[in-house]
Amino acid sequence: MAPSDLIDHFDARAVFRGLLDGEDYRNRVAGSCIYRCPRCGHRIRFRWRSFYQAKGRSPFQRRLRRIFDDLTPALPADEQGCIDFHCPACQAPTRIIYSAHDYTKIAYHFDIYAVLVGAGKTQK
Numbered sequence: 837m838a839p840s841d842l843i844d845h846f847d848a849r850a851v852f853r854g855l856l857d858g859e860d861y862r863n864r865v866a867g868s869c870i871y872r873c874p875r876c877g878h879r880i881r882f883r884w885r886s887f888y889q890a891k892g893r894s895p896f897q898r899r900l901r902r903i904f905d906d907l908t909p910a911l912p913a914d915e916q917g918c919i920d921f922h923c924p925a926c927q928a929p930t931r932i933i934y935s936a937h938d939y940t941k942i943a944y945h946f947d948i949y950a951v952l953v954g955a956g957k958t959q960k
């Protein structure tokens with residue numbers, strides 16, 4: 837089985853709580869939100885700042901990163917970004933994909949699009 841077969845796509849609403857919907861946006865990060873790992877149930881709180889500071893960093897090795905990159909769509913947004921991490925509980929490689937809308941020169945809105953999650957150690 838190819839490694840990409842082990843990576844599942846989750847809609848933002850399936851794994852996040854605390855996101856906002858409005859007339860012209862969906863799944864917006866406001867203050868903070870709670871992510872629940874779909875592999876093991878571990879919860880992580882993300883703040884607006886987490887998205888602001890995430891740009892360009894990834895703990896993934898190059899090969900794994902490339903696999904995630906291949907599965908990451910181009911979003912219709914001013915900018916898009918992702919947060920890569922390993923679940924602290926089950927080690928599942930996880931990528932949060934979001935769009936960033938520049939609404940002033942110094943501030944952004946972050947709208948979560950989806951989450952890609954690889955296999956965790958405790959997965960059956």
Ligand SMILES: [Zn+2]
Pocket residue numbers: 873874875876877878923924925926927928956
């Ligand atoms: Zn987990």
